Amino acid sequence: SLLPPAAADRTMATIAAAAFEALMDGVTCWDVPRGPIPSELLLIGEAAFPVMVNDKGQVLIAASSYGRGRLVVVSHEGYLSHAGLAPFLLNAVSWLCPCPGAPVGVHPSLAPLVNILQDAGLEAQVKPEPGEPLGVYCINAYNDTLTATLIQFVKHGGGLLIGGQAWYWASQHGPDKVLSRFPGNKVTSVAGVYFTDTYGDRDRFKVSKKVPKIPLHVR
Secondary structure, three states, X not given: OOOOHHHHHHHXXXXXXXXXXXXXXXXXXXOOOXXXXXXXXXXXXXXXXXXXXXXXXXXXXXXXXXXXXXXXXXXXXXXXXXXXXXXXXXXXXXXXXXXXXXXXXXXXXXXXXXXXXXXXXXXXXXXXXXXXXXXXXXXXXXOOOOHHHHHHHHHOOOEEEEEOOOHHHHHHHOHHHHHHHOHHHHHHHHHOEEEEEEEOOOOOEEOOOOOXXXXXXXX
């Protein structure tokens, strides 16, 4: 960026504020499923901002951009199949969409999301991977075969909706490897968002009017 740092920060903040407004349009509560245990998201990129934060200050949904495209990262894949979150999911797909009418593809692992989107009048279909023309692709965070494809898809202007938690993976592979080796992180890290192995608290979620403030931790 050729802007001085303070001006660049202000520009990022303005972009985030407008994006947050679009993502939260008409969302009055976070109707999350009670079963899934999410994992906290870590935001380090300057383009990344929190969307859903619990009352402990943990980020459970975040958004960011990379190249010409955008990402929305959700802290449990179960949230992407939950009809109670339909207002937010529809906003997310709309914000991620590079142009009106672009295709919405859904990985087979998230098949119930197709019904949520179709019920709202969107043309969504199950697709094993994103393709041409560029649109929106929805996938869980456990796929290890599409990493390069997904990064290129976003870089060239596609929108990616991705959800998962990393605490179970950490219990199998070791918590020290989560940031570098958890499949979802290989994709979302390019946009400064990481899944962590920290359980997300599920007691209370606030619906903010503007981008939530989050505490800065050094882990």
